[in-house]
Amino acid sequence: MTESSVHPALWPAPHASGAVDATVTVPGSKSVTNRALVLAALSSEPGWLRRPLRSRDTLLMAEALRAMGVGIEETVSSSSSVTGGPDASGEAWRVIPAGLHGPVTIDVGNAGTVMRFLPPVAALADGPVHFDGDPRSYERPLNGVIDALRVLGARIDDDGRGSLPMTVHGGGALDGGPVAIDASSSSQFVSALLLSAPRFNQGVEVRHTGARLPSMPHIRMTVDMLRAVGAQVDEPETGGEPNVWRVSPSALLGRDLTVEPDLSNAQPFLAAALVTGGRVTVPDWPLRTTQPGDALRDIFTAMGGSCELTEHGLTFTGSGRIHGIDVDLGEVGELTPGIAAVAALADSPSTLSGVAHLRLHETDRLAALTKEINELGGEVTETADGLHIRPRPLHGGTFHTYDDHRMATAGSVIGLAVPGVEIENVATTAKTLPDFPQMWTRMLGA
Known part of the structure; x- marks a missing residue:
């Protein structure tokens, strides 16, 4: 049908x-599911996501990580609750980290989390990673991530658009360090850099320089989830410098996470x-x-x-x-x-x-x-x-x-x-x- x-x-x-x-x-949170997938993919050991959301955005994220070499094994319940959405109690994804690689083409659909969270991951891959998506994805701002990654040592071809389509030429590692960005159009610019930062050689210091930063709860979510897998994060919420986030380089731990x-x-x-x-x-x-x-x-x-x-x-x-x-x-x-x-x-x-x-x-x-x-x-x-x-x-x-x-x-x-x-x-x-x-x-x- x-x-x-x-x-x-x-x-x-x-x-x-x-x-x-x-x-x-x-069903489970999209924001938590897609952050958890990225962190699990970058961890030093396998982890579990229980009750993940299965939707277009999260399946696009999972398929993109698989394309770059990450193992994601699914146990899926086909039953439905009589009171609402899928009965996810039996659903789990086991994420098995592996060496990230290209060449590969990633379809982001129109998912902001996929188009913004994965370019920093791609910079850690060995080989080129091309990003494309729905027509509307070409109109959504990506310049905050692109410009920041270039400052941090990545090579990206976007023909000067600051948006999709584009290619990240992964070098297997990224220097990292301090970077200033204007994330007033999307808090996802900040989260994108923080999520991959433990794997950068110098970690990262992200400084927001623009007008009011929207959707702060999503950045708090990113910070909390980073800390839950062993990352060290200094942030404004815990006495740090206003509009500045610092993540130290470290190995990330595999976790067993149940998605809210x-x-x-x-x-x-x-x-x-x-x-x-x-x-x-x-x-x-x-x-x-x-x-x-x-x-x-x-x-x-x-x-x-x-x-x-x-x-x-x-x-x-x-x-x-x-x-x-x-x-x-x-x-x-x-x-x-x-x-x-x-x-x-x-x-x-x-x-x-x-x-x-x-x-x-x-x-x-x-x-x-x-x-x-x-x-x-x-x-x-x-x-x-x-x-x-x-x-x-x-x-x-x-x-x-x-x-x-x-x-x-x-x-x-x-x-x-x-x-x-x-x-x-x-x-x-x-x-x-x-x-x-x-x-x-x-x-x-x-």
Whole structure:
């Protein structure tokens, strides 16, 4: 059966007939899975990833590492949970480090983590590694990684574009040392250099020199995961110099890591509780985490819900009313589409700020949200660094996704409250949440 037959071009977003009451098992974190794959590939001994996310982005990362010589053995459960996504309890990937080599061509798709995290790895390979991807990947900034790697001793051919396609001519090692970059367009520039830095001859000192650095929780995630495999990291969060990260050269240890549920992918399900005045439980929500999605507890509570976090998971309950919010999302920008969808259904205006960098994500998310919500009757205006949303009565229509998974889930949230919403290319959710349509309909009891 083809993907198009499973997910037709226009997917009728289910309309909620009442309050949802569901338990939704959310698959593993993409951000954790792809960082863990890189660190395991660079370790001095084999390691395990348990409950990894199997999605387009993570499979692209795994295939790229395999192409460069890393062994990744998969044990995959084919069963599904009746309450949500894949039953990942039996899934594990064993990662066996090996000598990295080229020549090889890597397909990054439109995955920011793959296109940014792997060029430093490729610089350690013996031979050329060519990077290519989806057309949109050519438009996403990569200059921060390219320029930094050249300063650190790498040879890269990109024809001066600062973007894909490009070739990294791996020399088997990299000098490393100090480098200054402007990572204001993507925190992934910093994470990319830190993840491979223990293998650089001199480690690395990364100094951010630009405007506000977005998505700091993702850098904290990178630092925590580096330390968990034995790396020494000095950072601003622990008394280091502001906007400077230092990683010392060292061997990395193989670990047995269980991947947390992807809290950002839990967003549409929590939003469903808020929009319908219902209740959704997400098992295994961590009590402590660096994932940006954990901010949903506070944000959605401020918008009218309530939550209870226990050692078993998070239960979020809607009150039957949705309030507007004035919130700076600079640290958690990936949550913006889902928050905008809820805000369009609120009883008062919202201002979402601090997210100018979203114009450079899978699509220009600010322009896309403005256009799609307005075409359903909304009133959204772009600001210099975000969106102003004035709720209006919405009507049905086509909600375009622009090959962006978070646009698809945002449109689905609106469809809960607005009959007749059709999502164009809902299959794009496979980027990080492959079973989203089935999980959504099961949540509604369909």
